[in-house]
Amino acid sequence: MGLIQSYRLRLQRKRWRIRAFRKRRELTSVANRTAQIKADDILLFCTQRNEAIRLPYFLKYYREMGVGHFFFVDNDSDDGALDYLAKQPDVSVWSAKASYKRARFGVDWLNWLQMKYAHGHWALTVDPDEFLVYPFCDTRPLRALTDWLDASSIKSFSAMLLDMYPKGRLDEEPYQAGQNPFEIASWFDSGNYTISRNRRFGNLWIQGGPRARVFFPDAPAKAPALNKVPLVKWDRRYAYVSSTHMLLPRGLNQVYDEWGGEKASGVLLHAKFLDTFGAKAAEELQRSEHYAASVEYKAYAAQLKDDPQLWCKWSERYINWRQLEILGLMSKGNWA
Amino acid sequence: MSVGIVMLVHNAFDRAEQVARHWAAAGCPVVIHIDKAVPRRAHDAFVAALSDLKDVHFSPRKRCEWGTWGIVAASQGAAELMLSRFPKVRHVYLASGSCLPLRPVQELIDYLEDRPQTDFIESATTADVPWTVGGLDAERFTLRFPFSWRRNRYLFDRAVEVQRLLGLKRRMPRGIVPHMGSQWWCLTRRTLSAILQDLDRPTYDKFFRHVWIPDESYFQTLTRLYSSKIESRSLTLSKFDFQGKPHIFYDDHLQLLRRSDCFVARKIWPHADRLYDAFLTDSAGAMKKTEPNPGKIDRIFAKAVERRTRGRAGLYMQSRFPNEDWENGVTAAPYSVFQGFTEIFEDFEHWLSRASGARVHGHLFAPDRVHFAEGQTALNGALSDNPVLRDHNASAFLTNLIWNTRGERQCFQFGPMDNQDINWRVARDPNAQISVITGAWAVPLFRSNLDFADIRRLAAKLQKTESTHMDVLRSAHAKARVRIWTMSEFIEAPMEPLQGILDEIGRPRLRRLSEAPRMVDLNGFGQFLQNLKNQGMHPYLVGDFPVSRGVTGDAKPTPKPYLVK
Structure with missing residues (x-):
């Protein structure tokens, strides 16, 4: 990578930061408990819209993991999610009425909050339907992982998105608030992912899984x-550049080994495909507030009308992180 | 009180306090060194917390940066204090704040009581030490290290390079032979005082002050001068990863640590409550002794290093994406590729799967769809039979397939009509066993119902593709096991190559091959080839196929479906 390219990326990073700074005006503080944050707390950042039904389990899951404080940006919910969040003792929440799309799908808002509050902390940025699984997560809290990363001078930790889906129709078993979504959506694709390298940002681009298999087989x-x-x-x-897929400076994207070894990595279990998905897809199609003119949602809507079945004979049922490790979806690296 | 503990502490003071109390409760005097970098408040609180114990002392504080002299100076000071303050101490055990005693302290005392003259210190000559990281072993002693490795890595590396280039070397003090080993030792009063009170100590100190990571070499080297009996091993269990950082123990290592034969383990994660609760109890509350099995610990941590440095062969994932030629194996397991066999044998796939026990796919890279074995629409790992998805990244499709089906031998058919994107990838893969009958693509054309003009055009195209592919397979960079026959050569004596292929797939078979696949009817094929030639399209990849065979019909291709040897 030449000096010019490197300088361009630097300018780009500055641009995202300035943009985040400008977008701070779109955020209205609803509950600010950031004074409680202790110096070594692990922070979680999340944007959400009308996900009230998911929030109880989401908060429980990450509290048990050891997250110290939650930052939420509520994008114009009307299902009571905002009130619910404002009442939680370890949550700070901001409300944003402006366009999700024009805030680059929430990235600008979170970049701003991270710039302001996350300096020097481990920050976990996830969606309300993403659940982090890392090596030894059944016996070691998240703090054990971040301490180890600190000791190893590692600054960023990769966790691939793993789409989980139920067996049968998506709307067969309704999801209840507080329920573990993976009791319903407990299946995944174990080995149909393709990877290519993004030379510019130094990150890997992974595609595949049930979404490629069912919704995008021809594209x-x-x-x-x-x-x-x-x-x-x-x-x-x-600064995050595009969702949490990549960041700048680009060294943070170097979460993979290029010389044959395995670095430690985790998985984000993606509980998108529940009975709530149909309604969500229809709504997002109306709003067109999602990536690439909601091409994803268009494809989903077209398919879901006739046959909402993601399960196939070779789907794998989720057991634990060790299973994902053996299947090669994540790795312990040299953490033992 | 025959054992004194020297503790080096720089963080996790609550745990250090707990461990110090544990030592003291068993009657061991403790001298603690607190890193000078620790803020005053934390320091004072820690000292105050331990003020009720009369046999716990604090030695003069030094600044301990990793890899520098400070740690040695700290241990010297603390050891001196220990020896002068506690005249009855016979062994001094060097430990850190994140060390945890694994066995009741009384056992350690008894053990050392039985070996009053033995120094336990890992000490090996630099030539024989395999655990050094970063290419610095003997050079630790011969170069100078003016820059901090932690804070000024760039200058550190440049300084080393410059000294190597100029051939600068420091002179070693007379009489010492550099040794290295684990930083955590247990020395006798006799040896330790000899080192600390040596008249030449200023010379040695001056030298080691500029040695890189002197805590792994100072005592290790000097002990060799005075000790009457060295046991070159550390009583402290500590494991190092590929960068020389110590592995950390967590709650889930409890069972593992109980099986260690060491007295003390490091380092322990400060929040590992279960470990601290389990090991820091009095002997009455201590767990039942289990048979020591240190090999298991070694294996687990050796595997972790191996995973980080070499990884699992044939795996491509979010945190392992090797550059080309650095894969340690392009694919996960051996597999076989067959080109031209289904064209000349009817029912080749079934025959092969019966004879070899492997899973035999059809043309995985065919343009219409992925022909998985038994006509399945998906395969292990939910690989889809959709050709567009496959062609999106054909080599990932192949590596995924082989990874997903680990433990079961895979075979598939290939041909010049298939997607050729994977050719180089497969050719470079030592796991691939490729058998090719060149020119066999002509047989389906011969049996087809197409216009001859179309046949001619297709034949030319296929021959060109196959020829390019053969160049790849014959290239000097190819690492696959490749066998190529021309079609005419192959059908002269098909049994021998088939037997060879089966042997290579390697299923233990008691009997020789008893059943051969049935060859298609090639009557008139010779004439067909001649017609192609007459049209100006020479199918040279087929080999020299006698025209007469098909024309006269008296030398029919052996019409025997089954052949018993």
């Missing part, structure tokens, strides 16, 4: 990206 290039770097030892100079 695989359009299938959604599954690579994510959700856990970062944040510095105020950092």
Whole structure:
């Protein structure tokens, strides 16, 4: 990578940061409990819209994991999610009425909050339907992982998005608030992911899984990206570029080994495909507030009308992180 | 009180306090060194917390940066204090704040009581030490290290390079032979005082002050001068990863640590409550002893290093994406590729799967769809039979397929009509066993019902594709096991190559091949080839196929479906 290219990326990073700074005006503080944050707390950042039904389990899951404080941006919910969040003792929440799309799908808002509050903390950035699984997560809290990353001078931790789906129709078993979504959506594709390298940002671009298999079989290039770097030892100079798929400076995207070894990595279990999905897809189609003119949702809507079945004979049922490790979806690296 | 503990502490003070109390409760005096970098408040609180114990002392504080002299100076000071303050101490055990005693302290005392003259210190000559990282072993002693490795890595590396280039070397003090080993030792009063009170100590100190990571070499080297009996191993269990950082123990290592034969383990994660609760109890509350099995610990951590440096062969994932030629194996397991066999044998796939026990797919890279074995529409790992998805990244399709079906031998058919994107990938893969009958693509054309003009055009195209593919397979970079026959050569004596292929797939078979696949009827094929030639399209890849065979019909291709040897 030449100096010019490197300088361009630097300018780009500055641009995203300035943009985040400008977009701060769109955020209205509803509950600000950031004074409670302790110096070594792990912080979680999330944008959400009308996900009230998911929030109880989401908060429980990450509290048990050891997240110290939650940052939410509520994008104009009308299902009571905002009130619910404002009442939680370890949550700070902002409300944003402006366009999700024009805030680059929430990235600008979160970049701003991270710039302001996450400096020097480990920051976990996830959606309300994403659940982090990392090596030894059944016996070691998240703090054990971040301490180990600190000791190893590793600043970012990769966790690929793994789409989970139920057996049978999506709307067969309704999801209840507080329920573990993976009791319903407990299946996944274990080995149909393709990877290519993004030379410019240095990240991997992973596609595949049930979404490519069922919704994009004839246009695989359009299938959604599954690579994510959700856990970062944040510095105020950092910025997410596109969702949590990649960041700048580009060194943070180097979460993979190029010389044959395996770095430690986790998985984000994606509980998107529940009975709530149909309604969500219809709504997002109306709003057109999603990536690439909601091409994803268009494809979903077209398919889901006739046969909402993601399960196939070779789907794998989720057991635990060790299973994902053996299947090669994540790795312990040299953490033992 | 025959054992004194020297503790080096720089963080996790609550745990350090707990461990110090544990040592003291068993009657061991403790001297603690607190890193000078620790803020005053934390320091004072820690000292105050331990003020009720009379046999716990604090030594003069030094600044301990990793890899520098400070740690040695700290241990020297603390050891001196220990020896002068507690005249009855016979062994001094160097430990850190994140060390955890694994066995009741009394056992350690008894053990050392039985070996009053033995120094336990890992100490090996630099030539024989395999655990050094970063290419610095003997050079730790011969170069100078003016820059901090932690804070000024760039200058550190440049300084090393410059000294190598100029051939600069420091002179070693007379009489010492550099040794290295684990930083955590247990030395006798006799040896330790000899080191600390040596008249030449200023010379040695001056030298080691500029040695890189002197805590792994100072005592290790000097002990060799005075000790009457060295046991070159550390009583402290500590495992290092590929960068020389110590592995950390967590709650889930409890069972593992109980099986260690060491007295102390490091490092322990400060929040590993279960470990601290389990090991820091009095001997009455201590767990039942289990048979030591240190090999298991070694295996687990050796595997972790191996995973980080070499990884699992044939795996491509979010945190392992090797550059080309650095894969340690392009694919996960051996597999076989057959080109031209289904064209000349009817029912080749079934025959092969019966004879070899492998899973035999059809043309996986065919343009219409992925022909998985038994006509399945998906395969292990939910690989789809959709050709567009496959062609989106054909080599990932192949590596995924082989990875997903680990443990079961895979075979598939290939041909010049298929997607050729994977040719180089397969050719470079030592796991691939490729058998090709060139020119066999002419047989389906011969049996087809197409216009001859179309046949001619297709034949030319297929021959060109196959020829390019053969160049790849014959290239000097190809690492696959490749066998190529021309069609005419192959059908002269098909049994021998088939037997060879089956042997290579390697299913233990008691009997020789008893059943051969049935060859298609090639009557008139010779004439067909001649017609192509007459049209100016020479199918040279078929080999020299006698025209007469098909024309006269008296030398029919062996019409025997089954052949018993």
